[in-house]
Amino acid sequence: MSVNEESMIWIDPGDFIMGSSLFEIESPVRQLHVDGFWIDRYPVTHAEFYDYVLQANAPMLPDWPEDGPGSEIANHPVERVTWQEARDYAAWCGKRLPTEAEWEKAARGVDGREWPWGPDWIEENANVWDSAKALGVMTIPNGSRPGNVSPYGVIDMAGNTEEWVEDAFLPYGSSGSSFLSSDGRCRVLRGGSWFYTSEMARCSFRRGALPEFSGYERAGGPGFRCAKS
Amino acid sequence: MAPDVEAHAGELRTHGMVFVPAGPFIMGDDRFPREAPQRQEYVADFWIDRFLVTNEEYYRFAESTGAPRPAHWVDGEFPVGHEDHPAEVSWTMADAFARHHGKRLPTEAEWEKAARGTDGRLFPWGDSFDAERCLTWETSSVTGSHSESVRARPTGVSPFGCEQMVGLCEEWCADEYAGYPGSTNRSVGYGIGMRVLRGGSWIFPMTHARASYRCFEEPDLDTSGYAQLGGPGFRCVLAEESS
Numbered sequence: 001m002s003v004n005e006e007s008m009i010w011i012d013p014g015d016f017i018m019g020s021s022l023f024e025i026e027s028p029v030r031q032l033h034v035d036g037f038w039i040d041r042y043p044v045t046h047a048e049f050y051d052y053v054l055q056a057n058a059p060m061l062p063d064w065p066e067d068g069p070g071s072e073i074a075n076h077p078v079e080r081v082t083w084q085e086a087r088d089y090a091a092w093c094g095k096r097l098p099t100e101a102e103w104e105k106a107a108r109g110v111d112g113r114e115w116p117w118g119p120d121w122i123e124e125n126a127n128v129w130d131s132a133k134a135l136g137v138m139t140i141p142n143g144s145r146p147g148n149v150s151p152y153g154v155i156d157m158a159g160n161t162e163e164w165v166e167d168a169f170l171p172y173g174s175s176g177s178s179f180l181s182s183d184g185r186c187r188v189l190r191g192g193s194w195f196y197t198s199e200m201a202r203c204s205f206r207r208g209a210l211p212e213f214s215g216y217e218r219a220g221g222p223g224f225r226c227a228k229s
Numbered sequence: 230m231a232p233d234v235e236a237h238a239g240e241l242r243t244h245g246m247v248f249v250p251a252g253p254f255i256m257g258d259d260r261f262p263r264e265a266p267q268r269q270e271y272v273a274d275f276w277i278d279r280f281l282v283t284n285e286e287y288y289r290f291a292e293s294t295g296a297p298r299p300a301h302w303v304d305g306e307f308p309v310g311h312e313d314h315p316a317e318v319s320w321t322m323a324d325a326f327a328r329h330h331g332k333r334l335p336t337e338a339e340w341e342k343a344a345r346g347t348d349g350r351l352f353p354w355g356d357s358f359d360a361e362r363c364l365t366w367e368t369s370s371v372t373g374s375h376s377e378s379v380r381a382r383p384t385g386v387s388p389f390g391c392e393q394m395v396g397l398c399e400e401w402c403a404d405e406y407a408g409y410p411g412s413t414n415r416s417v418g419y420g421i422g423m424r425v426l427r428g429g430s431w432i433f434p435m436t437h438a439r440a441s442y443r444c445f446e447e448p449d450l451d452t453s454g455y456a457q458l459g460g461p462g463f464r465c466v467l468a469e470e471s472s
Binding site: 022023024025121123129130131133134135179180181182183185186196197198199200205207208209210213216217218219 | 260261262263357358360366367368370371372414415416417418421423432433434435436437442444445446447454457458
């Protein structure tokens with residue numbers, strides 16, 4: 001399958017700065033080499049995922065009406081997808097989920113910045129609880145916040161929907177963090193969402209969830225984007 | 230009617246409360262925009278509940294006053310076996326409970342001082358996150374536990390003796406949600422009548438379980454969604470009010 005250069009972005013091979021010292025589970029900060037890869041410019045939308053459900057005879061998602069997602073959310077990022085459903089979609093497209101390192105590099109580039117757009121928080125740039133509650137929105141259409149762009153041009157890495165990546169959720173290296181969700185059963189979620197405050201939309205933020213997790217009614221749940229080697 | 234701390238210090242009203250003596254403490258955290266700037270904040274003497282208000286306590290209040298019950302309770306009853314779990318209610322319901330008992334909700338500064346003491350620590354017990362001392366996403370994501378007794382985490386105790394300050398359920402404060410004095414952070418959530426929530430909950434990870442973490446909700450939050458998501462709880466304060 002050839003890569004659609006409109007919908008995917010090429011990330012050059014090379015080192016980037018991964019991690020953060022803000023939380024032990026994001027530590028240590030280190031240089032990491034990542035091979036070149038393609039990543040979706042936008043998260044997968046409801047319309048795209050519904051098209052797949054119809055063609056692949058895959059299960060419907062929890063919050064959809066019987067006739068599928070309405071046109072009002074067609075171009076919003078898909079929510080409430082399990083890790084396996086996200087993987088199945090990616091495989092059907094001839095793609096895969098990004099690794100955790102690929103996701104973080106695509107979000108922050110090589111210079112270790114805290115947000116896709118730079119070092120400082122800018123509320124207008126990301127749909128998170130700080131503003132979503134006040135504005136009365138849940139997810140918003142992909143690309144609604146012009147400032148939510150990474151150094152590579154990848155869109156909406158911060159907020160709106162959390163995104164599954166391929167990796168199991170484990171402490172980095174020999175970091176002392178350990179708790180139930182980091183014992184290897186969970187998969188990693190990245191990027192925060194409209195339901196969570198800005199701390200979780202930082203490029204290096206990570207948390208784990210069981211692969212069958214699909215979020216909650218009224219709180220939304222995971223989405224994803226695809227990658228390709 | 231202003232409660233007098235001296236007159237009530239030894240009486241039943243402070244039963245189950247801990248005393249936090251007047252003085253400065255380190256409030257805020259410069260690393261997080263909504264929590265900056267970090268500064269010394271002076272707080273007068275106050276008493277604060279050692280534990281969150283429980284379902285059973287709220288139920289008795291509703292029985293005797295006719296106050297509204299959480300919409301997620303089935304037929305006006307909390308789940309069997311959850312009598313010592315936190316009452317999860319709207320700000321308006323929490324405020325009414327506190328006033329009925331001659332108390333009030335804590336200010337943000339009081340809550341944070343009760344949670345972290347005076348030394349600026351990140352969590353009630355120290356600077357390192359410890360999933361054994363509080364119920365957060367790090368545990369609930371695997372066990373599915375969305376609620377527990379207000380007395381279930383004695384090792385999570387704060388320097389002043391409060392338990393379950395972080396994790397389990399968020400806690401209502403008296404304050405309207407606004408930017409801190411001197412903050413450069415702008416937010417459309419500031420100054421529009423939202424009320425402050427503190428302490429994170431089972432649904433949020435360790436980021437939200439820090440003593441300086443701030444969130445917010447509308448005061449008349451519809452509690453019908455609380456059966457699955459869990460909602461905010463609260464604890465009360467007793468202080469001599471300056472007029």
